[in-house]
Amino acid sequence: MRNILAIAGKELRAYFHSPIAYVVMTIWAALTGFAFYLHLMVYSEEMFYMQGRGGMGAPPINLNDVIIRPMLEGFLLIVLLFLTPVITMRLFAEEKRSGSIELLLTSPVTDLEIILGKYLGALTLLVSLMVLTFVYVGLLFLYGNPDAKPVIAGALGMLLFGAALLSIGMWISTFSKNQIIAGAVTLAVLLLMYILVWLRGVATGPVGQFIAGLSLGIHIESFAKGVIDVGDLLYYVSVIFLGIFLTARSVDALKGRP
């Protein structure tokens, strides 16, 4: 555990001593903040409209439905798809390029400790992004009274979604010495895994539906609705484990190929 924490600390230090953490956090805060603002505008517009009609007859507008859910279902995920490769691309690529991977792999630590340490470092940065978002959500709680359950489920879903992306990105970063290449390939793979969901509408056979079911995007829908579905939970946990497992395989093969 001590080794994992030492390596995680090193990774976090690297994020915060370089522009990466600040760039990622700024982009995230700006985009999600703007999206939040726009949703809020739409919401108050509708409120205003309904009040103008006397507020009677129509069902009351729910904060969750109008603000939280649309954001979780679409926009935030897209932003995450673009930002997580920036977080993961350096994880192994940079160590390979500079040769510092040789230090890690000749130290009395296991490959798994190295991988988990790096993953934990990246995950911590992801959690800081989530925390930023919850400043906005906190505002909703101050001024309105949204239902807490979907917010919590949504946050969990988004965290799992991001964690799965990080795991895949970490794996891809073991293949290149070049961070940019690692990042670009990761983005391509993540986008592909995300849009598999479109198959749901077109594919007819069970195979097509199965492949659609592998999509990264499909499984967050339940979370966004405020439901914690065990199957969806397992999906993300499996992707995380798979990424870590593949990274371990790849690191093992890395030995001797600096």
Next chain:
Amino acid sequence: MRASLPGDHHGHMIQVEHLTKRYGPTVAVSDVSFEVQKGEVLGFLGPNGAGKTTTMRVITGYLPPTEGKVSVAGFDVLESPIEAKRRTGYLPENPPVYPDMTVSEYLGFVARIKAVPRAEVKKRVEEVSEKCAVTDVRGRQIGKLSKGYRQRVGLAQALIHNPEVLVLDEPTAGLDPKQIIETRELIKNLAGQHTVVLSTHILPEVSKTCQRVVVINRGQVVAVGTPDDLTHHLQGYETVVVTAEGPAAEMIDKLQRVEGVNLVEPRDAAGERLTIELHAERGKDVRPEVARAVVEAGWKLYEIKTTGLSLEEIFLQLTTKDLGEAN
């Protein structure tokens, strides 16, 4: 674990047995065996591409051997990698530093992953910084240091957990002459407390720092011995170089007749002044007789000296001989 140690490695800190390492079809190291005694400094000498780095990477557990067995302090690098790595300090060809860390941060991080007890990390960082003369730059970012300092930080990193075995891959590469001398001094001081293997393709390095040399070429060991051993083993005669002024043919003729001289070869001529190389019987110092012969003939004697085969020449002999065989 410790209990199984005594007798386990017969005083051999590093044991390499029939090591072969292939990268796909490329054979980088082929059937290499040698061992290093506790406290010894072993030089690993070979031209570019000989397999020095590969061998060191296997010893340090970075690369698995294709065939053969390597153990460090009695621990097999494949079977007990963590135990072996705990006892090994390694300076790769390029110091494995993180450019955006300061020297202290970096050494602190390395100390933690090298299992230095938490309470001792600070003390160890200070000790090795002092030892490797990086104390004055400890707050600076490593990426902004000169190559020499970075190399010393790399050495400090290798020493941080006070390992029994030190593996240094070309520790003086890229340093200026003053730094080279300092680094060699440092390495010599480490001998005794640590078992050291260092690689180099610079020959004077081994005679200056190492007690024993393994010469490797094209992945194979071509000679093992002390630097002196190697000189004697290869050379069947003593070489004397004479510089004198006089008629060339006569001088060569006369020197040929000096007792104990087997071969006379003019090497260089600058006007009247000749430089002549003599091969004499082994163990015989022919210098007084040669000097007398020159002076008696009335020629001017400028210099007379014995030269062993230089390590460069030995090295060339060993490696080109091997090349010839390989072709």
